[in-house]
Structures are given as C-alpha cells and as structure tokens.
Amino acid sequence: KAGVTQTPRYLIKTRGQQVTLSCSPISGHRSVSWYQQTPGQGLQFLFEYFSETQRNKGNFPGRFSGRQFSNSRSEMNVSTLELGDSALYLCASSSKPPSGRRGDQETQYFGPGTRLLVL
Amino acid sequence: GESVGLHLPTLSVQEGDNSIINCAYSNSASDYFIWYKQESGKGPQFIIDIRSNMDKRQGQRVTVLLNKTVKHLSLQIAATQPGDSAVYFCAETKANFGNEKLTFGTGTRLTIIP
Numbered sequence: 001k002a003g004v005t006q007t008p009r010y011l012i013k014t015r016g017q018q019v020t021l022s023c024s025p026i027s028g029h030r031s032v033s034w035y036q037q038t039p040g041q042g043l044q045f046l047f048e049y050f051s052e053t054q055r056n057k058g059n060f061p062g063r064f065s066g067r068q069f070s071n072s073r074s075e076m077n078v079s080t081l082e083l084g085d086s087a088l089y090l091c092a093s094s095s096k097p098p099s100g101r102r103g104d105q106e107t108q109y110f111g112p113g114t115r116l117l118v119l
Numbered sequence: 120g121e122s123v124g125l126h127l128p129t130l131s132v133q134e135g136d137n138s139i140i141n142c143a144y145s146n147s148a149s150d151y152f153i154w155y156k157q158e159s160g161k162g163p164q165f166i167i168d169i170r171s172n173m174d175k176r177q178g179q180r181v182t183v184l185l186n187k188t189v190k191h192l193s194l195q196i197a198a199t200q201p202g203d204s205a206v207y208f209c210a211e212t213k214a215n216f217g218n219e220k221l222t223f224g225t226g227t228r229l230t231i232i233p
Contacts, residue, residue, distance in 0.1 A: 033218045042208065042224060042226065043208070043210075044223070045218055045219050048219065055217070056217050056219035057219070090163070098218070108165070108218065109165075110162030110163045112161050113162050
C-alpha cells in the first residue's frame with residue numbers, strides 16, 4: 001500500500017505570494033491533518049479534514065486554509081506569505097475519524113513533507 | 120503555557136550500545152503519550168505509545184517509561200544500529216481528544232557512531 005504523498009517536495013516563494021500544497025492520503029484513509037514544523041516551534045497542528053469537512057483547527061491565522069476533496073486528497077493554501085512561514089509542512093492521514101477515543105496504537109501516518117522557503 | 124520539552128538536543132551513542140532519550144511534559148491532564156522518529160527528509164514515524172495507566176511499555180528494541188509523579192517520559196533504544204540515527208520527539212495529549220490537542224516536543228537528534 002502506498003504511503004502518504006505530498007507535492008511539491010520543495011518550494012521557494014517570496015513574501016506576499018500565495019502557495020498551495022497537496023497531500024494524497026493512504027488509500028482508504030479519510031482523515032487528513034496538516035502540521036507545520038519549524039526548528040523553533042517544533043510540530044504544530046494546523047487543521048484536520050474528514051469527509052471534505054474541516055473538523056479541527058489549530059492556532060494559525062486565517063491566511064492558512066485548506067480543503068479536502070471527495071477522494072480524500074487535501075490541499076492547504078497560505079496566502080500573503082511571510083518570512084516566518086518558512087517551514088516543513090507535513091500532512092498525515094488516518095483511518096480514524098477525528099472524534100472518538102484513540103485505539104491501542106497511533107493510527108496517523110505522515111508524509112515526507114513540503115519544505116517551503118519564503119524569501 | 121503547557122509545553123512538552125526535551126532535556127538534550129543531541130545525543131551520540133556507540134553502535135550496539137543502549138540509548139535513552141528523555142522528555143518532560145507539563146500538562147498533568149495528559150494521559151496519552153507518543154514517541155516519533157524522524158529521519159532526514161522524511162516525515163515523523165510512530166515508534167511507540169503509552170497511556171497514563173501504564174508505567175512501561177515495550178516494543179521491538181524500544182521501551183517507553185512514564186513517570187507521572189515527575190511528569191517525565193523516556194525512550195530507551197536497545198542495541199542501537201546506524202538506522203536509529205534520527206530526530207526523536209515525544210508528543211502528549213488526552214486520549215479522547217483529536218490531533219488538535221497533540222503537543223509535540225522539539226526533538227533530540229540521536230547519532231549512532233559506527
């Protein structure tokens with residue numbers, strides 16, 4: 001079974017531009033979460049989608065948005081890029097719905113990430 | 120605010136030796152903890168998890184210890200191999216919450232010396 005794929009893997013943008021990142025979850029997984037990873041802040045939750053609906057949102061400004069398609073693929077968009085948006089953006093897919101108690105084992109599988117550099 | 124932190128940012132271990140990576144957490148309400156491994160150019164990979172009703176859990180060559188009294192978590196890797204070189208970080212949450220409540224540590228870089 002193929003893993004989580006993210007495109008593009010690397011991206012360079014300038015301040016003020018906007019960017020769209022794509023994530024294809026593991027086949028059969030309907031939940032997709034997005035995270036930002038930086039050296040200073042570590043991994044931080046952006047949002048989670050399930051069945052084309054945003055179910056949870058982290059503490060990020062409205063410039064960060066996302067969506068999920070009927071095939072569970074997800075995109076995230078960052079508008080009006082700032083230097084501080086430079087980070088590794090990770091998506092993770094899961095077969096577990098957002099609500100409900102976790103099972104015996106973590107079911108979230110991460111993709112390799114998209115490294116975004118804002119100049 | 121609540122945070123999850125790591126005692127050491129880097130750790131070098133001779134191949135074949137055991138390694139211990141530590142993590143301190145501050146949210147006493149957390150009852151579910153996860154260790155991840157992140158290799159260069161890859162996303163985090165689940166290693167092992169533990170619930171607060173346990174003190175110890177073992178996997179293949181890995182053991183996680185939880186000390187709720189001092190809010191401390193550790194990951195022990197036995198008989199380290201070159202493939203164990205990576206960044207390891209812990210995460211905490213409450214088991215009945217979703218990913219929005221996951222709080223991650225910043226990571227410890229483990230280097231295995233051949």
